[in-house]
Amino acid sequence: MTLAAELYALTHRGHPGDLAFYRRSCRGAKSVLELGCGSGRVLSALRRPGRRLVGLDRDAGLLRLARRSLGSGVDLVRADMTKFELGERFERVLIPYSALYCLLYKADALSCLRSVRRHLTRDGLLLLDAYAADAFHRAGGPQGHQIDWLRTLEHRGRSYDVFEQSRWHRRRQRLEVTYVYVDAKSGRRIEQALPQRYWLAAELRPLFTRAGLEFVSLEGDFRGGRYSPARSELMVVTAGPR
Numbered sequence: 001m002t003l004a005a006e007l008y009a010l011t012h013r014g015h016p017g018d019l020a021f022y023r024r025s026c027r028g029a030k031s032v033l034e035l036g037c038g039s040g041r042v043l044s045a046l047r048r049p050g051r052r053l054v055g056l057d058r059d060a061g062l063l064r065l066a067r068r069s070l071g072s073g074v075d076l077v078r079a080d081m082t083k084f085e086l087g088e089r090f091e092r093v094l095i096p097y098s099a100l101y102c103l104l105y106k107a108d109a110l111s112c113l114r115s116v117r118r119h120l121t122r123d124g125l126l127l128l129d130a131y132a133a134d135a136f137h138r139a140g141g142p143q144g145h146q147i148d149w150l151r152t153l154e155h156r157g158r159s160y161d162v163f164e165q166s167r168w169h170r171r172r173q174r175l176e177v178t179y180v181y182v183d184a185k186s187g188r189r190i191e192q193a194l195p196q197r198y199w200l201a202a203e204l205r206p207l208f209t210r211a212g213l214e215f216v217s218l219e220g221d222f223r224g225g226r227y228s229p230a231r232s233e234l235m236v237v238t239a240g241p242r
Contacts, residue, residue, distance in 0.1 A: 002061040002064075003156075003190065004061060004190060004192060005039070005059065005061030005062050005064070005065055006065065006155060006156075007153065007155065007160065007179075007181050007190065007192070008038075008039075008061075008062065008179075008192060009038060009039035009041070009062065009065055010153050010155060011150070011153070011162060011179060012038070012097065013041070014041060014042070014096065014097045015097065015129060015222070015234060017221070017222040017223070018042070018096060018097065018129060018222060019041075019042065019045040020222065021129070021222035021236070022042055022045065022046060022094060022096065022127065023045060023046065025092065025125070025127050025238070026046055026051075026092050026094075029051065029091040029092045030050065030051055030052065030091060031051070031052040031053075031054075031088075031089075031090040031091050031092070031121075032046055032051065032052070032053050032054070032090060032091070032092045032093075032094065033054045033055075033056065033086070033090040033092070033093045033094070033119060034046075034053075034054070034055045034056065034093075034094045034095075034096070035056050035057075035081040035093065035094065035095045035099060035112070035116075036056070036057055036081060036095060036096070036097075036099030036102065037055030037056060037057050037062075037063075037066060037076070038057055038059070038062045038065075038066065039062050039065040039066050039069060040055060040065065040066030040067075040069050040070045040074070040076075042094065042096050043055050043066070043070060043074055044069060044070060047070075047073070047074070052075075052090075053073070053074045053075070054074070054075045054076075054077065054086065054090070055070075055074060055075070055076045055077070056076075056077045056078075056079050056081060056084060056086075057076075057077075057078065057079075057081075058078060058079060058080050058081070060078060063076050063078055081095075081099070081103070081112050081115070082103060082108045082111045082112050082115070083111050083112070083115055084115050084119075085115070085118075086119060088119070089119055089120060089121045089124065090119055090120060090121065090124060091120075091121050091123070091124045091125070092124060092125055092126075092127060093116050093119060093120060093124065093125075093126045093127070094126075094127050094128065095112075095116075095126070095127075095128035096128065096129055097129065097130075098129070098130040098131050098196070098198075099128075099130075100112070100128055100130055100199070101130055101131075101175075101196040101197055101198050101199070102194070102195075102196060103197065104174070104195060104196075104197045105197065106207075109197075109199075109207060110207060110210055110211055113126075113207065113208060113211030113212075113213060114211045114212065116211070116213070117211055117212040117213055117241055120240070120241050122241065123240070124240065124241065125216065125238055125239070125240050126213060126237075126238070126239045126240070127236075127237070127238055128236075128237050129222070129234055129235065129236045129237070130198075130199070130234070130235050130237075131198070131233065131234060131235075132201070132220070132227075132229075132232045132233055132234055132235050133173070133198040133199065133200060134200050134201055134229035134230070134232075135229065135230055135231070135232075137170060137173070137198070137200060138229075140168065140170060141170065142169075142170050142171065143167070143168055143169050143170060144167070144168040145166070145167050145168070146165075146166055147163055147164070147165045147166075148163065148164045148166075149161065149162070149163050150162040150163065150164050150179075152184070153181070158183055158184070158185065159183075159184040159185070160181040160182060160183055160184065160190075161181070161182045161184060162179060162180070162181055162182075163179070163180040163182070164177060164178075164179055164180075165177070165178045165179075165180060166178075172197075173197055173198050173199070173200075174195065174196065174197055174198075175195070175196040175198065176193075176195050177193070177194045177195065177196060178191055178192065178193050178194070179191070179192045179194065200229075201218060201227060201229060201235055204218070204235070204237065205218075208239050209242075212241060212242050213239040213240065213241060213242060214239060214240055214241070214242045215237070215238075215239050216238040216239055216240055217236075217237070217238045218235060218236070218237055219235075219236040219237075219238075220232035220233075220234060220235070220236070221233075221234055221236065222234070222236060
């Protein structure tokens with residue numbers, strides 16, 4: 001088990017309320033596919049008797065963590081979410097916690113959503129959440145750089161100070177994010193790059209349409225609140241096949 005994967009899983013714990021949202025949204029669904037499943041945090045919350053669960057991720061270390069935490073009864077697939085073929089359809093496909101933003105080019109996002117469309121049942125739904133970028137995109141300058149201390153993690157008897165270092169490119173809608181873990185005792189640094197290409201709310205509907213998906217809703221939180229480009233911190237999207 002790699003230390004880097006364990007630190008990643010401890011750092012990226014989703015948005016408050018996301019597990020309850022995905023439980024509600026998957027109620028009654030007999031088959032669920034999660035893209036970017038990581039260490040299995042969301043899949044673990046969705047286990048039900050008789051429900052088929054499949055998780056897909058390209059990171060081998062995170063999938064090892066998922067196998068350890070989930071055990072049997074959940075299929076885990078190492079693959080790229082930009083283009084995959086599992087040979088079956090699902091009533092729900094999930095892309096939680098801004099995983100769509102890990103696809104750095106429009107062509108990759110479109111390819112991912114087309115793959116989702118092929119894997120949805122006739123009445124299936126795609127559900128995703130991501131941080132809302134509209135407000136800071138419109139208010140900020142052409143580029144920026146900052147370093148923020150996030151928290152201290154205790155892991156394997158050691159303390160790590162966690163920093164987030166980010167560079168922002170407004171025109172490209174890119175965030176070059178690096179998480180830095182500093183061992184409080186030895187000073188050893190572990191760095192994890194997580195580049196992102198964010199989407200504005202107005203761009204999503206045309207993208208989904210090109211992929212053969214139809215918007216059901218765009219909301220600003222996990223409780224069904226209205227999305228506001230000026231105030232919302234989240235985009236919560238539901239879509240189905242056209």
